[in-house]
Amino acid sequence: LYWNTSDWLPWLAMQALFAAVFAAVTQWWFNIRWPIVFTVTLAFMLSVNIYRLPPSPISPTEIAKMNDSLPRQFDGITIESVSFAHRVFTFQASSPEPLEAADLKKSLGADSGIVAEQCKTFGKWLATRQIKQIQYVWSWPGGTYSLSIEARDCQ
Structure with a gap:
């Protein structure tokens, strides 16, 4: 993968934002502690979506x-x-x-x-x-x- 901050930083921010919103909603509705939900959701999001990062054109x-x-x-x-x-x-x-x-x-x-x-x-x-x-x-x-x-x- 091509790890350049201009490529993966916005992508990583979106993953964390989704996990944070999901954790807040889960704590509010189901009274589950947000750090647990945030960590699990972020780990899941990263593992599922990592293939979307652009590959390096020149290895x-x-x-x-x-x-x-x-x-x-x-x-x-x-x-x-x-x-x-x-x-x-x-x-x-x-x-x-x-x-x-x-x-x-x-x-x-x-x-x-x-x-x-x-x-x-x-x-x-x-x-x-x-x-x-x-x-x-x-x-x-x-x-x-x-x-x-x-x-x-x-x-």
């Missing part, structure tokens, strides 16, 4: 496989690591030679093929917010450049 196993094949070099830039945390899919890359951020921005901007390629690959997860952002971070001696792709970039 930790897949991330580990991607990182096993790294570092990999493309056009003088070395992709060092891939990570997926807090719904952000991040590619870390570096170059031993100084790069010009303006050139990177021009060649990797919205008009470049990289955005279209990533939208094609990850578009359905971006649309459903299972992936909030795809981020590329390039670093070199003396500078860093970051490119973020979000759902609105894929429309």
Whole structure:
């Protein structure tokens, strides 16, 4: 399961709210102590509804496989690591030679093929917010450049 607070906290709050209301009504009508009813109801609700949490679009196993094949070099830039945390899919890359951020921005901007390629690959997860952002971070001696792709970039 994909345990991100923005996904499961509202869900957990609804489970607890239902259990609290049920416990209050049960104590009022049947004079059964509310802590017992609340605990049993919450445990039941969680066990029955846990499958409704959204699955992770990219499993930790897949991330580990991607990182096993790294570092990999493309056009003088070395992709060092891939990570997926807090719904952000991040590619870390570096170059031993100084790069010009303006050139990177021009060649990797919205008009470049990289955005279209990533939208094609990850578009359905971006649309459903299972992936909030795809981020590329390039670093070199003396500078860093970051490119973020979000759902609105894929429309």
